[in-house]
Amino acid sequence: MEKAKISAKQLFVIVVLFEMGTAILVGFPTQLKQDAWIPIPLGMAGGVLLCLVYHRLFTFYPDLPLTGYVQKIVGKWVGKVIAFLYIIYYTYLASRILRDFGELLTSTIYTQTPLFFLMTILILTSSYAIHKGFEVIARVGELFFAVIYFMAIVGFFLIIFSGLIHMENLKPMFENDWKAIFKATLTQTLTFPFGEMVVFTMLLPYVNKPEKTRYVGIFGMVLSGVNFTIAAIVNIATLGTDLFMRSPYPLLSTVSKIQLANFIERLDVLFMLYLMIAGFIKVTVFYYAAVIGAADVFKLKSYRQICFPFAILILLTAVIIAPNYTEHIQEGLKVVPIYLHWPFQILIPCTLLLIAVIRNRFTAKKKSSTEEYSQ
Template sequence: MEKAKISGSQLFVLIVLFEMGSAILLGLGAEVKQDAWIAILFGLAGGIIVFFIYYRLYMYYPDLPLTSYLQKILGKWFGRFIGLLYIVYFIYIASRVLRDFGELLTTTIYNSTPLFVVNSLMILVIIYGIHKGFEVLARVGEIYFGVVYLTAILGMLLITFSGLIHLSNLTPILEHGLKPVIKTFLTTTLTFPFGEMVVFTMLLPFLNDKKKAKIVCLGGMILAGINITITAVINISVLGAGLFQRSTFPLLTTVGRIQIADFIERLDVLFMLYLIIGGFFKISIYYYAAVAGAADIFQFKNQRKLGFPIGMIVLFSSITIASNIAEFLKEGLVVVPVYLSWPFQIIIPSILLIIAFFLNRKKQTSSA
């Protein structure tokens, strides 16, 4: 592992930017239309419970990343095999997020630019940032955190003054009962974005004050969850439940409607910056976790040697992952939650925690 140390505030900023990332961009919980914000709050509550699994594992092994304590809990070879699966998972999700933002740019601003070119430019910047080290990424996060929040506040004010918000679009609440909301919570909002905190099992050892881990992580998750919920409420209020559900990038559609005094309008390009910042940090954290994990499992003394090859895998995966955006979105909604997110975010960590509990209790009994 890289000899990096970050403060509690830097970790907090990274968690907020990571969690908001592509969750702000996409219409999270759109399956339940005007009840999307309820599904998001359910996801936040469930995500906090799942986080305590990661936190408990971290308390057992505070100086080790996930790929290292997998080997201690499951044995050297089986632990390495599961660790390798996690690396593939991190690379795959990094590829998906890169594709999300590549599609955003090619369908809005750069209509004539190939997806490969846009994704290449973004991944090269990320490779360079990670090459400089995790501490540098954390410090950059602190700078951009202010930019993100100023942009968000400005956007909220402009949407309000444009008279676009119609709270009646949020009714009727629970029109079809609680069952569709719970289904969306279990298949979507629990695992995306809140269950994705599993990636921080690779990064928590960098925290310089171990006692702050719980409060910092929970604070970051709660703030990001509130921000995502407010964004969903605004999108539904402005667009209506039908358009919110049909829109590929609802926040961009909402911002595109801002018009004040026939002068302030077409601000979607400005808010693209806000979305790209979130995407940059989400891809970077997944990508860094994959690089650090691969270096740990394959015993590389200098993990920077793995940066470029893994970056190229992320790039080419993002292009070949689906032939078009419809297929890409369907894969993300149907295949990923059931076959990837639940096993890697909930089932495997739960099994690890049970085994770690008995292993550590056995050690305490033998030492006593």
């Protein structure tokens, strides 16, 4: 792994920006109408439990990423296969997110610009940041964090002062039964965005104060979950259920409605600026995890020698991932959570933790017995 160290504060910033990256763009369970905000805190609660699983694995092997300690838990060859699958998983998610933001730009601002060209610019920017090292990525996130939060707070109050919020749009609450709400939680909000914290199993060894990683990760997840919930409530209250369900980017539609004193309007460009910063962080984190995972599994001297090949792989995958935006979104909401997110975010980590706990207890018991025998 790279000889880099980041602070707990920088980890917190990356967690928040990462979690909110594409979630407030396409992560709302709009099929629940006015109840769409309810699965978000429920998914966040489940995400906190998953974060504890990831952190517990980290405490067993504090100097190794997931691709390293999985080989110690289940054996070298089986571990290498699982590690390789995680590399593919991270690469695929980087491609999906790259496509998300490419589609956003081509459908809103750069309507005459080829999708391939925009995604090429985005992935080259991420590739340059990764080549410079993880500390640089952390500093970039830290630099933009205050700017993003300032814009978010200003935008929130402008929506209020514009008189756009109509709380009656949130009624009747719990119109959907709990079965539909829990289904949306398990298939959407739990895995996207909160379960995506599994990527930080590759990054926790970089934190200079490992004892703070658990609290920082949970606090970052909770803060992003609160922001995500507020965004959902504001969208429903502003747009109404019909427009909220039909809009491909609900928060962008909400921000574009801001008009104050016939002077302050057309603020959707600020929202686009936020999305590009958060999207850059999210693509870069997945991209970086895939690169250092491959360098670890294949024992390369430096991860930098495979940065550009992975950039090409991610770009090409983003192009061929779906023929159009509608199919891309359907695949992301219907197929990916069940067949990719659940195994890689929940089933495999929980199984690894169970094996690690059993092995460590057995090793400790055996060591204790050996010491008693020697005495």
